[in-house]
Amino acid sequence: MAHTLRVAAGGGRQPSMLAALGLSPEDEAVYGLLVRRAQAGPDELAAALRMPTAAVEAALSHLLACGLVKSGSDGAFSVAPPAVALGALVSEQRNALRSAELALVMLAEEYRGAVAGRTIDELIEVVTGVGAVPPPVRPGAARRPYRGARLRHTALHRRAAGQ
Template sequence: MLQALGLGPAEEAIYTALLARPTASAQDLARQTGLDKAESMRILLDLAARGLVAVATEVESGALDSADCEAGLRPAHYRLTPPSVALAPLLVEQRNALHQAETAFSMLTEQYRSTAAHTAGGVVEVVVGVEQVAHRFHQLQRGAQRELLVFLVGAPIAVPREDTDTSESSALDRGVDFRVVADKNYLDSHDVVRDVRAAVTAGVELRLVDSLPLKMVVSDRERAMVPLDMADSGGEPSAIVVHRSGLLTALVHLFEKEWAQARPMYTSATGVREEPAADQQPTEEELEVLALLLAGISDRRAASQLGLSIRTVERRIRRLMDLAGVESRLQLGWHAARAGWL
């Protein structure tokens, strides 16, 4: 927590240990943190120089007098300076540094686009090699603040599936809208299904199509990355990074078109499945039969109550079993409860 304000791990350990007690000596803190006494003393002196801790008064430390401390009869005790006083300047420094970094980022981005405008029109950047492609892919995911749009096609080449988990989690934690359209063949691997199920559970919106024209990731509708044919780069993985342009607009439009036509997916105890279409859901009439069946009423009595023939009741039960993909009425009842049919 305090490392974000410029304190190292050992300094944070001493600071938080001192936070839990009114005063303490270097030896006390060394014993509590596992650091040696000399290191604890060095850190305390450094924190004192930065105004984060102070030497405790005689009353606070219980010392007989300051001369005793200087003579080594009683080790010096330290106390924290109130965090609201001591840490506030560090927080301001960090905020100023972040503001300066954001300004520098904007200037460098504009300078790059200005320079690139004389070479490739400032639109397309070619990236070649496994490390470079993976690096730019993670930059796009980690830099997203609002939205990530992804096409998943075929087996990963430059960026292994397990290497994307951290970037995905970070984006979801930031509240990024994460939408994915997957080629149905992408889910053929058991390991991929397991990872995709975890991603959907975490908040990724997933839809499925029979085929996609390309693999792609779009970050905040400002940058996109599309792989190139490895035959064009000497057999090495390569990609193009597309910046704001008509080409990027076309890629976003392509995503939205595929997204609108794709089939939504949902997670279940057995994996990731397509959301059933309307004609694959039970009708109200079929659910009436199901309710009576689960109540223990026989087919003949159910037919009588609903004003149907017994063959109609049996036909509706058979269709319910087909929809559920089960072979017995007991399994049908179990599936109906899980699927929320009643």
């Protein structure tokens, strides 16, 4: 399948297939033509792609910086083997995505900790003074619920339920 600059209906450009590797549609069009021709100069590429020479030269400069093309002494450009050159870019992107995934996991854990801490703090009622604490239960004594504790318990459940 030939990869050329694609123009969508209405004149807008569609993203290139290699955009994930940092290539623009212009970069991809120039690269694709060089892959098919093996070697060409900027003027020849510009004429074949119907692009301004300055745009082709900018794309060639970017492709050169990415290691996808080589410049010859005669001013012509040739492509580095795509499996090697593009494979290296794909590996770099894969590593960058792994780093981003690790950062996502770490941030999600920090967020959970922050939310969990905030939620627990909202549900805990701090009591002060001897009167706020129920009397201890004596061994063998009948257990009677402490009215104050029951009221606080009910209030906490209502608060948690948003009532």
